[in-house]
Every structure is written in structure tokens, then in C-alpha cells.
Amino acid sequence: MIKLENLSKTYFTAEEEAVSDLNLEVKEGEICVFVGPSGCGKTTTLKMINRLIEPTSGKIYINQKDAISLEKSELRREIGYVIQEIGLFPHLTVKENVATVPKLLKWDPERIDKRVKELLKTIGLDPDNHLDKYPNELSGGQQQRVGVARAMAADPPIMLMDEPFGAVDPITRADLQNEFLRLQKKINKTICFVTHDIDEAIKMGDKIAIMNQGKLVQYDTPKNILFNPKNEFVEDFIGSDRGLKVLNLLKAKKVMEKEFYKADRSESYEQVIKKLEESKQKYILVTADKRKLMGYVNLKRLKENEESDWEKHIKMTPVIEEDASLKDVLNKMIENDVTLIPIVDSDNNLKATITMEIIQNYISDEYNQEE
Amino acid sequence: MAVIEYFFENSDKILEYTLAHLYLISISIILSLILWVSVGIIIRNREKTAKSLLGFGSLIMSVPSVSLYGILMTLPAFGLNMRSAIFALVLYSMIPIVRNVYTSLNEVDPAILESAKGMGMTEKQILWKVQLPMAMPVIIAGIRVALVMMVGIATLAVFIGERNLGQLIYQGIVRTKTEMIVTGAILISLISIIVDIMMEILKRILVSPGLLKEDSAGEGK
Numbered sequence: 306m307i308k309l310e311n312l313s314k315t316y317f318t319a320e321e322e323a324v325s326d327l328n329l330e331v332k333e334g335e336i337c338v339f340v341g342p343s344g345c346g347k348t349t350t351l352k353m354i355n356r357l358i359e360p361t362s363g364k365i366y367i368n369q370k371d372a373i374s375l376e377k378s379e380l381r382r383e384i385g386y387v388i389q390e391i392g393l394f395p396h397l398t399v400k401e402n403v404a405t406v407p408k409l410l411k412w413d414p415e416r417i418d419k420r421v422k423e424l425l426k427t428i429g430l431d432p433d434n435h436l437d438k439y440p441n442e443l444s445g446g447q448q449q450r451v452g453v454a455r456a457m458a459a460d461p462p463i464m465l466m467d468e469p470f471g472a473v474d475p476i477t478r479a480d481l482q483n484e485f486l487r488l489q490k491k492i493n494k495t496i497c498f499v500t501h502d503i504d505e506a507i508k509m510g511d512k513i514a515i516m517n518q519g520k521l522v523q524y525d526t527p528k529n530i531l532f533n534p535k536n537e538f539v540e541d542f543i544g545s546d547r548g549l550k551v552l553n554l555l556k557a558k559k560v561m562e563k564e565f566y567k568a569d570r571s572e573s574y575e576q577v578i579k580k581l582e583e584s585k586q587k588y589i590l591v592t593a594d595k596r597k598l599m600g601y602v603n604l605k606r607l608k609e610n611e612e613s614d615w616e617k618h619i620k621m622t623p624v625i626e627e628d629a630s631l632k633d634v635l636n637k638m639i640e641n642d643v644t645l646i647p648i649v650d651s652d653n654n655l656k657a658t659i660t661m662e663i664i665q666n667y668i669s670d671e672y673n674q675e676e
Numbered sequence: 677m678a679v680i681e682y683f684f685e686n687s688d689k690i691l692e693y694t695l696a697h698l699y700l701i702s703i704s705i706i707l708s709l710i711l712w713v714s715v716g717i718i719i720r721n722r723e724k725t726a727k728s729l730l731g732f733g734s735l736i737m738s739v740p741s742v743s744l745y746g747i748l749m750t751l752p753a754f755g756l757n758m759r760s761a762i763f764a765l766v767l768y769s770m771i772p773i774v775r776n777v778y779t780s781l782n783e784v785d786p787a788i789l790e791s792a793k794g795m796g797m798t799e800k801q802i803l804w805k806v807q808l809p810m811a812m813p814v815i816i817a818g819i820r821v822a823l824v825m826m827v828g829i830a831t832l833a834v835f836i837g838e839r840n841l842g843q844l845i846y847q848g849i850v851r852t853k854t855e856m857i858v859t860g861a862i863l864i865s866l867i868s869i870i871v872d873i874m875m876e877i878l879k880r881i882l883v884s885p886g887l888l889k890e891d892s893a894g895e896g897k
Contacts, residue, residue: 355794381796392791396809396884406795439886455795465794 307331307354307463307495312363314349314519323349325519327363331512333462334493338510340500341542346519347499351465354497355384367463382406385456385464385494389471391448393440399425399451400436406459424454427488429651446477453485457492466498470505476640479633482508487628503543507531507553508630515539527554549632551668557634558627560667561648561657568602569595574615578607590647590655591619598624598647598655624649627656631664679862682855690844694863697840700758700833701826701871704765708822712770713815716777717803726778733771741768741829745836761833768829769822776818780811812883820875827868841867 312327324346331337339347352358354365356377365372372380393402400421407417422432428450440448449470456464470478470485482505489496500506506513507527515522515530515538523535531547531554534540543550566584568577568591581589581604591599600619607615623641625634627648637646644661683690719726736744741764748760784807792802808815831842844860847853880888 357790357794378796378798381794383796384794386791386794388787388791388794390785390787390791392785392787392789394788394792394806394810396812396886398886405797409796409801439884441886452791 306333306366306368307337307497308364308366309350309354310364310366312350312353312365313361314346314353314358315361322361322519324353324360327521329514329521329524331495331497333495335511336489336496336498336509337512337514338498338500338506339514339516340503340506341516341522343501344518345516347501347514347516348467349519350516351467351497351499354463355381355386355465378409382409382459383461383463385458385461387452387456387464387466387469389468391452391472393448393452393455395440398437398439399430399443402440402451403455403458405455406461410459412459420458424457427491428454429484430454445473446481449473449477449481450484457494462495464494464496466496468500469498471500471502475636478505479629479636483626483629483633485509487626504550504553504632507550508632515542517542548668552632552635553630555631555667556627557625557629557631557648557659558657560631560663561627561659562663563657565590565658567592567655569593570599570616570619571595574607574611574613577602577615578604581607590622590658591616592655596654598622598649598653622647624653625659626650631668634659635661635664678855679858682853683859690859690863693839693841693843694867696838697827697830697842697864697867700761700765700830700838700840701823701867704762704769704826704830705819705823707762708766708769708773709819711766712773713777715770716774716781716815717808719774719778720781720807730771730775730778733774736767737771741832742835744768745833749836756837758838760836761830761838764833765826765829768825772818772821772825773815776814777811780814781807783814784810809884810887813879813887816875816879816882820872823871823875824868827864827871831864 308330309327312324313322314324315322327346327350329337339350341347349358353360354367354372356372360373367380367384394405397405403421403424404417407420412420421436425432425435430447430450435443435447440451443451449472453469456466470481473481486509498506498509500509507530510527512524513527513530514524517538523530523539525533525535530539531543531550534543566580566586566589568580568589570591570593572580577589577591587605588601588603590601593599600621602615602618602620606618610618623637623643623646625637625646625648627650634646638644638661646659647655648657648659649655715729719729744764744767745760748754748764749756754760754763781803788806788810789802792806797805830838830840831845834840834842834846841860841864844856844863848856848858848860
């Protein structure tokens with residue numbers, strides 16, 4: 306739990322307060338997203354929580370403890386911190402980077418070793434291949450994952466994230482966001498998250514704190530922010546495409562179809578053709594061992610090449626996970642010029658499908674209800 | 677051929693000169709490292725002090741070494757003594773070492789320092805575990821410059837009574853003995869080259885591979 310009481314910050318050089326009389330409580334296990342135009346005080350607020358910036362006045366409580374009375378470095382070791390630039394140590398390996406805080410806390414080497422391996426697995430990097438790599442051997446997305454792993458290393462109850470996914474390309478960003486949301490379900494941290502991107506705020510936040518000129522304008526759930534904006538500023542900040550923004554709130558798993566036509570590669574050519582005709586679709590998804598997604602085959606192409614080894618016409622298809630937002634799904638559809646995307650789990654097992662049509666129907670329903 | 681003949685006939689003397697040369701350089705570089713690396717670290721957060729100190733260092737650099745030796749020689753505390761030579765070499769190595777330590781410590785990416793601080797590292801831990809290891813390539817480059825310069829400037833210390841490889845050149849000129857000059861010149865160059873190679877090896881040992889690969893792996897990002 307994080308509680309901010311009458312928190313203010315004034316810089317010597319500035320006349321106005323950078324953050325002014327902020328009151329806010331983040332419940333345990335919740336993600337609170339601070340969002341607002343640049344200079345609104347969101348980053349200043351975040352950095353006051355781990356005291357990289359000293360508050361001018363006010364109180365900060367972290368799990369009932371007064372953060373200002375604690376010794377700074379000790380306070381910070383209890384708080385995970387991720388920044389946009391990541392700030393991995395280039396001279397240290399992935400393992401040494403992740404082990405930074407456990408080493409500061411003087412864990413024994415065996416425990417550190419175990420923890421680092423476990424964390425790399427959690428963030429989807431193979432420990433055997435990545436432990437001894439240096440940051441410059443990793444892609445931007447991998448570096449960001451290692452940054453998150455490093456912040457979680459000593460299992461701090463609280464994480465502060467300052468535009469953590471701001472420096473990667475939009476596709477990687479969506480992946481990282483989805484991964485992080487899935488991770489959060491397991492680790493259940495109390496998180497303060499800063500972004501200037503309202504879409505990201507809606508997608509990531511359990512609560513959103515909209516700030517302007519150092520003041521908290523509205524602190525509410527994403528849904529309430531979208532449908533009951535407190536004033537004109539919030540309305541403007543959300544933008545006129547509220548309907549589209551709602552897409553960030555909705556998860557693929559809410560609308561996906563679990564019943565759909567699929568073929569397995571063990572089936573014969575005739576069986577597949579029969580299934581295709583039954584479904585009245587132009588294509589059908591193909592699995593291996595009845596579970597793993599292989600791709601899809603096209604009816605026309607199958608018919609043109611009447612062959613027993615129809616498998617070689619299987620084509621790759623883009624996939625998405627069930628925690629992705631409908632916005633991610635639509636993005637992926639448009640990028641790949643398809644109207645159907647299979648949903649797979651982390652082991653590439655085919656679970657469901659999602660189509661453009663079903664999203665359309667769902668949005669209009671949802672939107673009408675709220676209005 | 678005369679050079680080889682000269683070399684073998686005078687090998688005792690040449691060995692003595694070489695050792696004297698190496699001795700002078702060793703003492704000077706050890707003192708310089710202790711002094712100037714510490715100074716570089718101390719002034720890392722003091723811009724004004726750093727500026728005036730580095731200005732003073734540049735001034736020293738612009739004094740020709742023979743003049744500096746001359747000046748030192750007239751001072752009672754130094755005189756015709758190895759102390760003068762060591763003092764001059766230490767002074768000359770100030771700029772390459774202090775400047776490189778100072779700038780490389782300050783060039784560490786602020787984002788890296790912020791994340792180090794944010795994770796709860798103390799000032800001291802940040803210096804030893806982050807800043808210095810990251811600054812190492814530039815610091816070693818500075819030491820390398822200082823060392824190679826020392827090998828050369830030590831030669832001129834023969835004017836204040838040092839008996840090192842500079843003697844071969846100096847006396848060779850005075851006595852118009854070409855083989856002496858050439859022997860001296862070759863040995864001095866050889867020391868320079870060996871010092872250079874040693875520094876390259878030191879760099880590979882001390883600098884993290886993560887920093888060395890930076891240029892080649894850049895496109896992977």
C-alpha cells in the first residue's frame with residue numbers, strides 16, 4: 306500500500322509548485338497509473354516515493370511505514386524501480402545486473418543464483434542462453450524485460466515504473482504490456498506507473514491518476530475516467546475517440562470464440578476439404594497433435610493442388626494472447642491484413658479465435674450500455 | 677653491423693641504462709597513478725576545481741620538458757637528482773590521467789546513475805561498482821598516453837644527470853658515434869612499443885567485455 310498525504314514539491318528556482326498538495330492511496334496489488342501532459346508533476350511524484358526527489362512537505366507511507374523517516378538507500382532497496390532508459394549496467398552481464406539488489410542485501414550466492422534463473426524464466430528469457438550475455442547483445446525488448454526482472458529481483462512489495470515501455474517500438478510495447486499484466490496477476494505488486502500515453506494508462510491501470518500543473522485532477526478507475534470525466538481537462542485529455550479508447554479496456558478473452566473449425570495435420574486431404582466446406586470459410590486453422598497451432602490452409606489453394614501431402618500448403622498466421630486488449634487485436638489485424646486471429650497460450654496451444662466482426666458487435670453493445 | 681657490434685661490446689652499460697630508464701618510469705607512473713587517479717575521483721563532482729586544475733595541467737604541458745628540468749634543477753629541494761626527473765614526469769602525466777578520469781566518470785549515462793541510485797546503491801557503491809568500471813577504457817587510454825610520453829621525456833632527463841638510454845643518444849651526438857645513437861633510439865622505441873602492448877593487454881583484463889563490444893554490437897539494438 307502506498308499513501309501520499311498533502312505531498313508537495315517546490316523547486317528553489319520555480320515560483321509554482323511542481324507538485325501541490327497531493328493526496329492519494331494505492332491499494333495493495335493495484336496498478337496506479339499517473340498520466341498527464343509533460344510538466345504535470347507525474348514523474349516528480351513518482352520520484353518522491355523513493356526519494357530520488359525530496360518532498361518539500363507532506364507525508365509518504367509505504368505499507369504503513371513513514372518513508373521519510375527511513376534511510377534512503379534502505380528504502381530504495383525495498384522498492385523496485387524501472388525507468389524508460391532502462392539503465393542496465395553495460396559492463397555487467399544479465400545475471401550480474403539482475404543480482405544487483407540481492408547483492409546489496411547480502412543474499413548468499415546460491416540464493417541469488419536461484420532467484421536470477423527463476424526471474425529470467427518468468428520474463429521469458431532462457432536462462433542458459435542469456436545469463437552471461439551483456440546488455441548490448443540484447444534487443445530493446447529483451448533489455449526492457451531484464452530491466453523489469455532487475456527491479457523485481459529482491460521481490461519488493463512495491464514497484465515504481467517511469468514510462469517503462471516508452472522507448473520500444475509499438476509492437477514490442479504491446480507485447481511487453483501484455484506480458485507485464487500477465488505477470489502482475491502472479492506477483493500482485495503494488496505499482497505506481499507513469500506514462501504520458503492515455504491508451505497505456507487505460508490498459509495498464511486499475512486506477513488512473515490524471516494530473517495537470519502539479520495537481521491531481523481525477524483519480525478513478527479507467528472505466529469511470531472514460532465514461533465520467535470530471536471536467537473539461539480530463540475530457541480533452543482522453544480525446545474525442547472515447548469509443549476507440551474503450552478498446553484498451555476490453556480483453557480478447559472476453560470476446561474470443563472457443564468454438565471454431567480447425568483441422569489437424571494428422572487428418573487426410575478429404576477430411577480437411579470436408580471441414581472447409583462445412584464451415585463455409587475460405588481457410589481453416591491447422592494444429593499439430595490436436596493442440597499446437599501450425600498455421601492455416603487456404604481452400605482455393607488446396608483445391609488447385611489436389612495432393613495427399615496437403616500439409617505443405619500450411620501458412621504462418623499472426624497470433625495473439627488472451628490478455629491482449631481489443632486494441633492490440635485490431636492493430637494486429639490491420640497490420641497483417643487479416644480479419645481473424647487465432648489466440649494461443651504461452652506454449653503455442655491453440656485456444657480460440659477472434660474475428661473483426663465479433664469485436665465490432667461487442668463494442669457497439671458495450672458502448673450502448675454505458676451511454 | 678656497427679650497431680650490433682656496439683650493442684654486444686657495451687651490453688653491460690646498455691643494460692644498466694635500460695634498467696635505469698625503466699626504474700624511472702616505474703616509480704613515476706606508480707606515483708602518478710596514486711596521485712592523479714585519486715585527484716580525478718575527488719574532483720569528479722567539482723566542476724570549478726576541475727576546470728582550474730585541468731587549466732594548470734595544460735599550462736604545465738606547454739612548458740618544454742628541457743625547460744622544466746632546468747627550472748627544477750635550480751630549486752634547492754630538487755637539484756641534479758632523480759627527484760627532479762620523477763617530479764617532472766609526474767607533472768606531465770597529470771593532464772592525460774586526471775582529465776581522462778574526470779571526464780570519463782562524468783560521462784556515465786545519467787540514466788544508469790539514476791537506476792543505480794534508485795536501486796539503493798550508496799554514492800560509494802555507485803563509484804566503485806558502476807562509474808569506475810564503466811570509465812575504465814578511457815582511464816586506461818589516459819594511462820597509456822602518460823606512459824608513452826614518460827618513456828620519451830625520461831630520455832631528456834639525461835640533461836639533469838640521469839644515466840638512462842637518453843645517454844646513448846646524447847653521447848652519440850656529442851661523440852658523433854652513429855651506432856650509439858641508433859642503438860639508443862631503437863631501444864627507446866622498443867620500450868614504447870612494449871609499454872603500448874602491455875597496456876592493450878591490461879585493457880583486455882580490466883575492461884568488461886560488455887564495454888568492448890559496444891562498437892560492433894551496436895546494430896543489434
